Amino acid sequence: MSNLDEVVDFKSINNSCKSCHSAKFCLVQNLKDKDLMDFNSIVKRRKPLQRGERLFQSGDVFHSVYIVHSGSVKITIESSDGEQQITGFYFPGDLVGVDGFENSSHVYTVETLDTSSFCEISVKQFEAAAKKIPLLQQQFFKLISREIRHEQELMLLLGRMDSRRRLASFLVAMSSQLQAQGYSSHSINLSMTRHDIANYLGLAIETVSRLLTTFQNNDVLDVMRRNITIKDQRKLHGIAENRPEEECMLEKSA
Amino acid sequence: MSNLDEVVDFKSINNSCKSCHSAKFCLVQNLKDKDLMDFNSIVKRRKPLQRGERLFQSGDVFHSVYIVHSGSVKITIESSDGEQQITGFYFPGDLVGVDGFENSSHVYTVETLDTSSFCEISVKQFEAAAKKIPLLQQQFFKLISREIRHEQELMLLLGRMDSRRRLASFLVAMSSQLQAQGYSSHSINLSMTRHDIANYLGLAIETVSRLLTTFQNNDVLDVMRRNITIKDQRKLHGIAENRPEEECMLEKSA
C-alpha cells in the first residue's frame, strides 16, 4: 500500500461520519443530517497510530478531545515514583481527553493497543459547535458521564473485589463491550497483554495467568493466548457478581 | 433558632453567589457580575441536609447537578452483591451529579458527612445558560475534569500503592484541600469516620488505625480522634511519594 493510497483514503474518510460504522455509539449518534455535516467540518481524522504509539501523554498541552474511531487504547497515569496504573481501556465510539479541561494540560496518557485511528475535535471549535447544536452538547455530556461510570466501576473493583471477581468482571465487561459493537459476545480477542490486564485489575501478572487456567479447568473459559471463548456465561457472571451458588470451582483439576 | 430564621436565611442566601465564600473555587469563579446575576437566577439552594442524609442515590432520576456549598459529602457506589465503595469525598466548591447524563439516572450515591448545603442547578436550565455564558460552560468542564482527575488518582492509589502510601496520600490530599480553601494545611479536622477512610482507601479499618498510631509514634502526626495535626510535612510527603530516604520509620516504638 503506497503513500498515495493512504492520503486518498484519508481524504475520503474525512467527511464521513455518515458512513462510519461506529457513528451509532459515538458523539454524533442521533444527530440530524444537517447538524452532522456541520459537525463533520470540525472533525479531523489523523493518520492511524501504530501499536504502542501515544495519542497524547500526561503533561501535554490540551487542545482537543478525541473519539476512538478504530482500534483500542489504554489510558494510564503515573505516580510520583514512576509506577504506572492503567485506568481504562477504550474502544471505537469512546471519548478520550476530557481530563485536560482543568489545567489545560492532560493528566493521563493515551496509548494504542493496536493500530488505531481517532477523530480529533478541537475544543475551541467544539465549544462553538455545541452552542449551535444542542444535541451535540448533550451527547458530549453523555460520553463524559460514561467515562465517569467506567471509573466508578473500576474503583469498586479495585477497592472491594477479590482476584477472581476482578478477572471475571473484566471479561464480562469486555464481552458486553463487544456485544454493544455488534460482535459475538462469547468470543473475545484481547488486544491487550496479560501485563496490561494485570495492571488494570491491580493484580500480578502471575495471578491473572493462574486464574485463567483455573477458569479454563472449570469449563468457564477456553483460553488460547489472546483468544478467549466464554463457555459458561452463567458461571462467569456468577463469579463476577459473587453469587455463592455458582462458585463450585475446583482448584487445578479439570 | 426558629423556623422563621431558617426561611429568612434561606431567601437571603438564595441570590448570593456574590457573597458566597466558596464562589472563588466553584462554577462561578471568574464570572462577570452580570453573568453571575443571570446564573444566580437558575440556582436553587436547598434546606441543609443533616449528617447521613442523601442528596440523591444510585438509580434516582437525574435532573440536576449540585455544587457543595458547605459541609462535605462522600460518593459511594454499590456492587451487585451489596458491598459499597466510597469513590470520593467532596467539599465546598466541588461539583457532584455529573454521573447522571449517560442514562438520565444517577449511578452513585451522595451522602453528607456533616450538616451540608448544596446549590442545585437544573440541567435544562443550565444548558440554556451555558449557551449564553461561554465562560460558564468552560468552568463546568473544568469541574468535571477535576472530578475525573480525582478518580484517576484514586485508581492509582487503589491499584498500585501499599497501605502506608495510601494513608499518607490521603492525608496529603486532605491537607492541600484545606490549604486551597484558605485554612491551615497542617491541622486537619476529619469529617469522616475511620470506617469511611478505610473503605475509601480499600483497607481494613484496623489497618488505618494501626498506621495512624505508627505515624504518631514516628512523629509524623499527632492523632486525637478526628483531629490530626501534621507534625512533619516532609516525612508525610516522603511516604506518600515513596521516597526511600525518608522512610526511616520504626515499628510500634516511639
Add this chain to the structure above:
DNA sequence: CGATGTATTGAACTCGATCAAACAGTGTGG
C-alpha cells in the same frame, strides 16, 4: 536456529485481612 518477548507454573514469603477483645468517648435514663 537461537533470540526475544510473552505466558505459564511452582515454591516461599509477606502484607494486610480477619477474628477477637478491650477501650474510650457519648449519650440515656433511673
Add this chain to the structure above:
DNA sequence: CCACACTGTTTGATCGAGTTCAATACATCG
C-alpha cells in the same frame, strides 16, 4: 451521679490471598 448501652477506635494474634522470585514453556521473527 453513676450504671448502662452504644458507637467508634485501638490493639493483639492468627491466617491466607496474592505477591515475589525463579524456572520453564511457547510463539514469533531475525
